[in-house]
Amino acid sequence: MHLRPNIRAMDLGPAAMVAERSLKVIESAPVGRRYHRLLLEAPDLSARSRPGQFFHLLCRDGAGNGPYLRRPMSIWRCGAGEPLGFLFHVKGKGTAALARLRAGEALSVVGPLGQGFALDPAWRRILILARGVGLATLAPLTGAAAAMGIAADAVLSARDPADLMAEEFAGVSGASVTAVFDADGSSEVARVEALLRARFAAARPDAVFTCGSNRLFLLLQRLSAEFGIPGQVALEQQMGCGLGMCFCCVRQIRDASGAVVNLRVCAEGPVFDLQAALAW
């Protein structure tokens, strides 16, 4: 994986086979004002899913209404013995249809898809910077890190405390969470920068991770370059096939030689090296 030259890569799992499967909804519940979570029964798929990967969901509600194409959704919960979970912002017709699903109904999924986060067992501490739905994407990383004995330090940015979802983020992983809010101005880039610089000085992380905000991505990219800390970012893009076949989901990424190339979020991503990815 030449895109993460500075990580002694140990991927969280092998390139798993991709399944097209109809799964049973175990739980479907709103989270806060604008989010929703779905838990699905999927013993084997959940076990071979990795944080940072995603599924492609057929967004038809119990009434069969929904858009023609699937929608990509990060894995929010996974693991052996765990249900497969998604946490999403109810945004348009696809996510609205998903939110109308009820326990006991079926959901067609394709996955697991894409390249997840890489964690190096030699690391002692990582820092996570998340905002909005980036929370859902980064949440399972806290558990994976904990399982490898890596401490996770998270800075979560949200509109206000009602939107934070700290519980949904950290679960029982023991990650330490600092929250910043638009409501009190603590989420301003300059203030988050000061916060991060203090962290880096106090307990320098071995790697940083981010998702969900272009501004925070740019900030973390700049700081991690300055401090020489490797990083990873999970990117989003509208998708067609989700499998790497249609080339509609590309983002600009700098390759090993420094040239800017279009890479597929669904195939080479969604997780990219923090320095290689270009802002959107």
Place this chain on the structure above:
Amino acid sequence: MHLRPNIRAMDLGPAAMVAERSLKVIESAPVGRRYHRLLLEAPDLSARSRPGQFFHLLCRDGAGNGPYLRRPMSIWRCGAGEPLGFLFHVKGKGTAALARLRAGEALSVVGPLGQGFALDPAWRRILILARGVGLATLAPLTGAAAAMGIAADAVLSARDPADLMAEEFAGVSGASVTAVFDADGSSEVARVEALLRARFAAARPDAVFTCGSNRLFLLLQRLSAEFGIPGQVALEQQMGCGLGMCFCCVRQIRDASGAVVNLRVCAEGPVFDLQAALAW
């Protein structure tokens, strides 16, 4: 109504305004092996519906699946204080979707549509010859006749007793029902002819009505011409608009001058003069 020159026409109701309405399903239940009935809450629409008219139903099941176009369905039950009822053969994707509707769900209807049966208050006795789904169409005529003090004598043809639906046909109207079956050969045209000739001889009806079988239509047309008894037939045809605008639902009908013209089942029909209609 020049098509029924031999009836002193008193239509069962005024050309009602047509409504597009979402109605609540009160009951949805299978009838026998291949039929299904739906009862809808529709106080005003039911009150101004007339036997022989039909509704155009949006056939989407609780899962939102179903064909693009509506499906025409004869009024099986109607009247002031009565639910609006349909009785149908589960045939293809539209009727299958209808049959999946559950009590409490909504059904979008357009109607009442078309020209219903005409009953002359001077009549004392009518004869009804029905087969298959023709039963649903002719059923409400028994009640309407009873309300006008006209005796109804019905001959119902079915595959076998399990398919007969005599209860669904006559309800509490007091119509006398004779059943003939394919299973025992009693439904053969020659035997039905003998049966009808005996009826005509014993108690000559003032008018005859049929629906649901081309062979029985031809038989009744021939006999009623021979006996000089006026008749009416309800025809079927695939529909687009259901309102008379698209001209896809035509059938060949003989006009007053004897010329064969294409008339719209949804607009000039579904009920036509028995002698004017051509076989299909």
Place this chain on the structure above:
Amino acid sequence: MVDLSTRIGSLTLANPVMPASGTFGPELAKVFDLDALGALVTKSVTPEFRAGNPLPRLCETEAGVLNSIGIPGKGLDHFIEHAMPEWRRFRAPLVVSYSAPTVASFAEGAARLAATPGVAAIEANISCPNLEEDGRAFAMHPEPAAAATAAMRRVVGRAPLWVKLSPNTGDIAAVARAVEDAGADALVVANTILGLAIDIETARPKLGSGMGGFSGPAFKPIALRLVWQVAQAVRIPVIGVGGIATAEDAVEFLMAGATAVQVGTATFVSPTAMLGVVDGLRGFCARKGLARVADLTGAALPTGLPRAAE
């Protein structure tokens, strides 16, 4: 208050929503007050009586329908004598769709309609077979389309003359320009596109006459593209039609350059669909702070290119 009125040449409509020819008739007055529409459009009238095509004449597809009705009708004389009095009961402007097999009969019929009281505009349906060109539709190529248009223009004087184009051509912009140059006041874009469905149980086409015209929501992206292409090719108003079922659909057509829209197949599924479009347009303009629905016309066209003029 949003101003919904729109101008098509010399004609001002109370709102930009009207039915599409062949999917509408006075029967719809049983469902709602037709004077709520911007205009009424008759099904195509032909010079002579026509029985129409063999059955089945309509079949459904994924989000659409195929039809080959065959323009049945009693002919122009009967229309003027018997149908026009019925149409005159409505206040909304009446657009009479007219279709003919030759240039001469296009002119002849147009002249008579232009002289008929109560006809606000003539919509020439040139998607029909041209008997002088091997049965190919007039609308397939610029020359016959222009010939029919010019012949009508010569005889109708200043009467509003709309010409309805067909998607079944390789270059609709060229046809549009030719028809504009030949004197049309507006273009209706578009008629149905040729399609086919097969009954796999019988191995026969589902329509009695084989191929048919495809319409409905499934057709919308193609019709919208045709409007977009035509609006950039001509300066006369374009009336958009094809798959419109909601106000959002109508806004797309207006933004693509249409000055008004027609609703066809959607009326079969929801007879009140056009009312929903009128209401929804008002709501959309209000939400966007637009005083006039006419401001939507061409809003999505590439900057610098001429918008379809009013």
Place this chain on the structure above:
Amino acid sequence: MVDLSTRIGSLTLANPVMPASGTFGPELAKVFDLDALGALVTKSVTPEFRAGNPLPRLCETEAGVLNSIGIPGKGLDHFIEHAMPEWRRFRAPLVVSYSAPTVASFAEGAARLAATPGVAAIEANISCPNLEEDGRAFAMHPEPAAAATAAMRRVVGRAPLWVKLSPNTGDIAAVARAVEDAGADALVVANTILGLAIDIETARPKLGSGMGGFSGPAFKPIALRLVWQVAQAVRIPVIGVGGIATAEDAVEFLMAGATAVQVGTATFVSPTAMLGVVDGLRGFCARKGLARVADLTGAALPTGLPRAAE
């Protein structure tokens, strides 16, 4: 047992189901064994590197999608050197889709592909802009389509040469005949049809490049009609494509005259859709008592007209 095999010229396929170019890649092998397919079809390869079109490149419509991907790729050299070894891992015959901006570059690339081991057939995608004809697609008119075909035929010897036609023409039968006469072994019918969608909140086209190609179930009746018209115009095999998602859809295309089918957009919604089509074709033939799926070809064509020969 139903014989699912089918012949396209000199090539025999184990079954008549293959992917449509641009909607498929070796990535699908993660979902199922690709050797279950009748053939594999690459996304179009171009002579040189192409970055592709601006984003968004895909948007959905009622029962379909619009795309303007822009054929991104690393060019023919890279394809032959790096992609071909990966494709050779599969046993199913490989069809390489090739697209070029000039007649000469069509010939040049076709010659190289014909000489590349593991290429079972060349599918020429002539729906791309012809730089020598003002950017109009080769497939729009008979002459440029035939010129590209003839130039390829001259250099590929007896290598199977398929040509993929476009719906964006006024007379697909004429294009089909010209391409047949110019030496094509089979016709792939059809590529996407031009469409448009507008984001009414921003008043901009939903695709970064404006118009795009329309595909998916909504497009099916049009594609089926094109196959029907082409199958009656030529004697070489026709490969049907457009909106196929189920075996029933595939049967319609075969009955309309196709010898094989391609599945495109449906794979996005159901990656295993092609497997379902193969299974369903077997089931349909068994139910109808047909020993060979090839017997379905042309079953719905008007009697007396020539069926597309194998």
